[in-house]
Amino acid sequence: MISQDVLDRIKKIxxxxxxxxxxxxxxHIIYSIYxxxxxxxxxxxxxxxxxxxxxxxxxxxxxxxxxxxxKLRARDMKVAKAYQGCIVKLKAFNYAIKKFRVKPxxxxxxxxxxxxxxILKRVGLAVAVPNAVEEVKQHAHLITSRAGGHGGVxxxxxxxxxxxxxxxxxxxxYFK
Numbered sequence: 001m002i003s004q005d006v007l008d009r010i011k012k013i014x015x016x017x018x019x020x021x022x023x024x025x026x027x028h029i030i031y032s033i034y035x036x037x038x039x040x041x042x043x044x045x046x047x048x049x050x051x052x053x054x055x056x057x058x059x060x061x062x063x064x065x066x067x068x069x070x071k072l073r074a075r076d077m078k079v080a081k082a083y084q085g086c087i088v089k090l091k092a093f094n095y096a097i098k099k100f101r102v103k104p105x106x107x108x109x110x111x112x113x114x115x116x117x118x119i120l121k122r123v124g125l126a127v128a129v130p131n132a133v134e135e136v137k138q139h140a141h142l143i144t145s146r147a148g149g150h151g152g153v154x155x156x157x158x159x160x161x162x163x164x165x166x167x168x169x170x171x172x173x174y175f176k
Contacts, residue, residue, distance in 0.1 A: 002159075006141050009125040010163040014106040015080075016052060017096060017119065018153065020063040020070055022112035023129055026149030039069050042149055048157030049077040055166040058100055062092045064115055090118040110156055111136055112148055127156055 021027055024045060030038040049059050058080040063070060066085035074082040081099065083092035097104060105124035109116070112132035120126040120139045128140035129148035137143055144152040161167040 002142070006125070007163055009105075009141060010108075010160055012106050012124055013057065013108045013160055013164070014102050015058045015060060015096065015100050015108070016049070016157070016160070017060045017062055017093065017107060017109045017123075018049075019109075019111045019113075019116055020061060020067075021065060022131060023110055023148040024061075024073070024153060026147065027112075027131065037067055037069060039067070039073075040149065041073055042151055042154070044151050045149075045153035045157075046073070046077045048154035049079065051161060051170045052157050053078040054170040055161055055164070057160065057166075060096045060100075062086050062089045062096070062119070064089070087115075088118075089115060090122075093119045093122070108156070108160065110144075110153065 018024055024041055025039045052059055061070065061074055061079055061082040063084055064087055070082060070084055081096060086092045097107060104122045107123045108125035108127060109119045109123045110127040111120055112129050114133060114135060116136060117139060120136065126140045127142045127144065128136045129144050129152040131147045144155045146152040146155045161170060
């Protein structure tokens with residue numbers, strides 16, 4: 001059961017910020033013998049972000065690693081901005097809230113590791129996936145039931161859309 005406090009926080013969300021490794025992926029990184037990096041993304045997570053986009057909710061990626069794959073995936077999902085190579089993620093967070101003219105309480109961030117804590121402590125809705133480290137879970141307003149890379153982001157997207165009353169608007173064409 002989701003508390004009224006969390007539901008009230010969800011209603012204010014205008015921007016979703018996502019980590020990549022461990023949130024949009026299961027945390028595994030595979031390197032080919034040629035040095036190419038491979039990541040596995042959950043297609044339902046990506047569609048959830050697409051639905052948010054249709055509802056007018058911006059999505060932003062802030063990740064410590066820099067990867068061509070992230071750039072491609074962000075483009076496919078219509079992510080508004082992807083900040084890569086951010087060892088200090090808080091700088092990118094500050095750029096994002098200025099760029100999109102939102103207050104921290106209008107931002108949801110979903111993360112899984114210690115590097116995410118500075119943002120999690122500042123946003124209106126702090127979310128962790130169940131595979132997150134314990135310290136991240138302790139600072140989360142909400143922990144998804146599905147893991148990173150396995151539908152946790154989709155679960156969050158659907159919750160935001162339904163709580164804000166935008167679900168029917170963005171999904172109606174699938175139910176005809």
